[in-house]
Amino acid sequence: MAKSELCRGLEQGKVRITWMLDNEPMAGSQRRGAGGSEVSNLTLPQFNRTQARLWCWVEWNGTKQRVGVAEIRAGYPPAKPFNLSCILNLSDYALTCQWEPGADSHLPTSVALKFARSRALVETGCTPQGGHNRCTVPRQLLQLYRQMELWVSATNALGTAESEHLCIDPMDVAQLDPPALQSIQSIPFQSDCVTVAWEVARSHAHMELLCELRYRAPEDAAWALVTGIPGQARTAQHCGFLFGTPYRFQMRCRRSSAQGYWSDWSPGRNYTTHE
């Protein structure tokens, strides 16, 4: 039911209202309302749009005049966001989180990444821009080396939905820079063994790191993998290599205390074992 005040210039009582849904004429009824107003009454059968304008037209001096409009929006309560994951960028210690938004609700929906530090005070970490499904919590809001609770909250006119809550210590989801392989040398008198030396990024010098080495000869189908290498040792020995064979080596690391992310594999380095 839509009510619009009468406009000046309309002789009382001879107001003939017609209605249009965007550009489609609609049937409706009109009756006198309180205070000389005219009340329109329409029913929109199977409204199958998410957005439309119901226009109120009036005849005036032989012309049709738009005198009122009702904006109609139709949609659903917000879907529950899912697949929330976050990553800490060690160059600025900002936490970038991303998620799946779920089905479109067709309604203006405000989305925010919420978080609670230990004392359960709910704060807004960040709000996605330009329709992206990710945003970045600045360092100032983070509590490092301590569990934080993070979740996505989506709200529109029909309700609010929250994603699963993620309980993480931002440091546990730190994205490490790959180590840099410095040298690979055969071990004298044990030419099936090599010593690998590497450097870790200076900004990781304080971290306990767990690294993996992988190597492969050209004819090998898959990489061979050496796990459990302590990162800060900076060198490691490994045996079982064929003689006089060109191998390609790569290394990556992770914080040993966490289920965090592996760094990318380091740039490859080639080495041919001695005869």
Place this chain on the structure above:
Amino acid sequence: MAKSELCRGLEQGKVRITWMLDNEPMAGSQRRGAGGSEVSNLTLPQFNRTQARLWCWVEWNGTKQRVGVAEIRAGYPPAKPFNLSCILNLSDYALTCQWEPGADSHLPTSVALKFARSRALVETGCTPQGGHNRCTVPRQLLQLYRQMELWVSATNALGTAESEHLCIDPMDVAQLDPPALQSIQSIPFQSDCVTVAWEVARSHAHMELLCELRYRAPEDAAWALVTGIPGQARTAQHCGFLFGTPYRFQMRCRRSSAQGYWSDWSPGRNYTTHE
């Protein structure tokens, strides 16, 4: 002459001061000053550095202690900036100016682009960032379609220098987008003539433009040039082409009222004249 208050814990009268210019010991004299202070007096012969620290050391508990420092800077008054030129970007109507800074004064120098609109009120247009010799005056500070006076001002501890003043209407130094050649067709019964059609950028629709067309056959050494084409006409005819010859066409435009900048040449377009 350098004066530093005595530190607690130094017995009166037994203060032995030594001096160092960065890490070089320096000869100097020391005398009692007012209020129990110790006054050092040094002369630095042919000081040939632009920056140094004169340290004041004192013996204390058998150790040498740094107790004071004087920062010394040496340089020249700022050089006069030159070759000031500006260009107006038509996508945001911001004016970017650049200049040559002249010789380095070796002293901290603050540089700013100054301007005066018609009523001679001097304002700061912008200040270069990160040591660049250019900066951008935002639209809000500009007065379009009217002469403005712009110059660079450089100031350090030893003085101020100003570049030549540039008197321009920002619109006269607008950088235009190139036109877009739409089609080239032979004129029926005059196959040595063609009609060229082009479009100008929408943001230039209000400007009077003067354009040039250039064309060349593969074997031609140089481009042939057609000048004085009114830009908003959107089409032009030109004759003198060889029959059945593949030509390459390009066009560029400039604001007709100004000595402003030519746009870049439009992307080329090929056309083979009829037999």
Place this chain on the structure above:
Amino acid sequence: APLAELSGDQDFQLFLHKNLEFTRKIKGDVAALQRVVCDTFQLCQEEELLLVRQDLGIAQAPLEQCHSRSFHAEACFSQIRSGLRVYQGSLAAVRELLPSHAALVETLQLDAANLSSNIQQQVEDLGLATVTLPAEDRDPLPAFSSRFHHQVGGFFILANFQRFLETAYRALRHLAR
């Protein structure tokens, strides 16, 4: 010297030539905003909104001194200037209406202010009588009683400004060689 005599003045002709282009630019930007209002709110035809307009009280800046019948150059210039001031103010209502086009509306307000001061400074350079506008006689923004009235108000502010610019453009062209 009366303005008519100055029509031969080269500096005055350059002023007219430049500011004719400036006016064309502003008209183009106003037209762009009119297209946005049409696309966004389905308000495109003036004749469909005459009845509601009566309720809105949208001021139209007078330009009768610029019409050919009663053309009086100096008075026309000051009417153009005060009209530009009125529209520079009322464009704020359009900016509220179209937040995602705030930059274009702000550019329009800057251009209107620039054109007004270009005219003022040229008139001063020519030594003619100038009307100094009170610093901030911004007419209070019309208070719209509903979102729909605000949309129609925005529509008419732009439509009136476009007509105003058309008249101002013809006046400047009338003076230009």
